[in-house]
Amino acid sequence: MTEHVEITREGHVQILRLTRADKKNALTPAMYAALADALNGANSDDGVRATVITGSGGCFTAGNDIGDFASGAGAPTEGEQPVTRFLKSLATHTKPLIAAVEGVAVGVGVTLLFHCDFVVAAEGARLQTPFVNLGLVPEAASSLLMPRISGHQLASEMLLFGERFGAAEGKAAGFVNRVTPTGGAEAVALEAARAIAAKPPEAVRLTKALLRGDPAERLQRMEEEGKLFAQRMASAEAREAFSAFLEKRPADFSRSAA
Numbered sequence: 352m353t354e355h356v357e358i359t360r361e362g363h364v365q366i367l368r369l370t371r372a373d374k375k376n377a378l379t380p381a382m383y384a385a386l387a388d389a390l391n392g393a394n395s396d397d398g399v400r401a402t403v404i405t406g407s408g409g410c411f412t413a414g415n416d417i418g419d420f421a422s423g424a425g426a427p428t429e430g431e432q433p434v435t436r437f438l439k440s441l442a443t444h445t446k447p448l449i450a451a452v453e454g455v456a457v458g459v460g461v462t463l464l465f466h467c468d469f470v471v472a473a474e475g476a477r478l479q480t481p482f483v484n485l486g487l488v489p490e491a492a493s494s495l496l497m498p499r500i501s502g503h504q505l506a507s508e509m510l511l512f513g514e515r516f517g518a519a520e521g522k523a524a525g526f527v528n529r530v531t532p533t534g535g536a537e538a539v540a541l542e543a544a545r546a547i548a549a550k551p552p553e554a555v556r557l558t559k560a561l562l563r564g565d566p567a568e569r570l571q572r573m574e575e576e577g578k579l580f581a582q583r584m585a586s587a588e589a590r591e592a593f594s595a596f597l598e599k600r601p602a603d604f605s606r607s608a609a
């Protein structure tokens with residue numbers, strides 16, 4: 352268990368709160384493990400009819416802990432590492448998943464949204480998928496889901512340029528349902544979760560399954576991405592990007608070969 356994921360229940364709604372605000376809720380292996388267990392557990396728990404993922408401290412999550420990337424502790428290589436379990440739990444989750452995004456959402460903080468059924472983002476949200484900037488490739492089946500949801504050109508822009516974008520752009524890109532004033536995302540997400548939890552649960556589950564289709568496609572893409580991601584983690588480009596972040600300096604790719 353970890354103190355950095357708070358798991359609570361409100362009626363039939365499970366709330367997963369990331370509570371590592373001093374590090375912008377950057378995700379560690381222990382946090383991935385707690386999230387995966389909670390999501391997998393909810394699949395077979397009749398008491399849970401919807402799950403809300405939210406952050407704390409005005410922040411959703413800055414993605415994978417870069418210190419763990421640099422040390423290899425958070426590498427999404429083969430096998431059942433916590434991050435792999437978490438990504439699979441997203442791809443195979445059978446009940447409504449709702450996200451409340453305030454402030455920073457980076458990397459998997461954005462790519463997990465493509466597995467959510469309802470996404471609320473506050474006006475102050477700063478979303479970014481900077482995998483290329485870090486010498487990496489996309490994960491969480493985002494290379495499959497993002498073009499499908501947002502169209503090829505927008506997905507290319509977000510995944511190749513890795514620039515920051517806002518809640519309104521997320522809505523225009525089709526993966527944000529509602530934009531709220533800053534500080535208001537969680538209340539709207541909880542309201543949506545309560546509403547869906549009051550509906551007939553089997554009809555909801557079957558409808559989600561029909562909408563999402565066979566998880567095998569998403570799991571296969573995650574595996575393909577994971578192999579490349581693991582290779583890229585050891586690349587000179589990624590090493591330079593991780594060092595630059597940890598040393599608080601701009602990255603210099605002029606000398607890093609592959």
Ligand code: COA
Nearest residue numbers: 373374375377413414415416417418455457458459481482
């Ligand atoms: N991994 C580890 N630590 C992180 C982190 C991450 N992904 N994101 C932020 N932190 C830490 C910072 O190192 C800093 O720690 P310190 O106070 O001990 O120095 C603290 O969280 C606050 O972050 P800071 O950068 O000062 O906040 P900011 O508001 O200026 O910027 C971000 C926020 C998210 C834009 C910036 O921290 C960032 O770019 N983080 C990296 C995001 C990323 O690339 N994630 C991986 C995606 S694959």
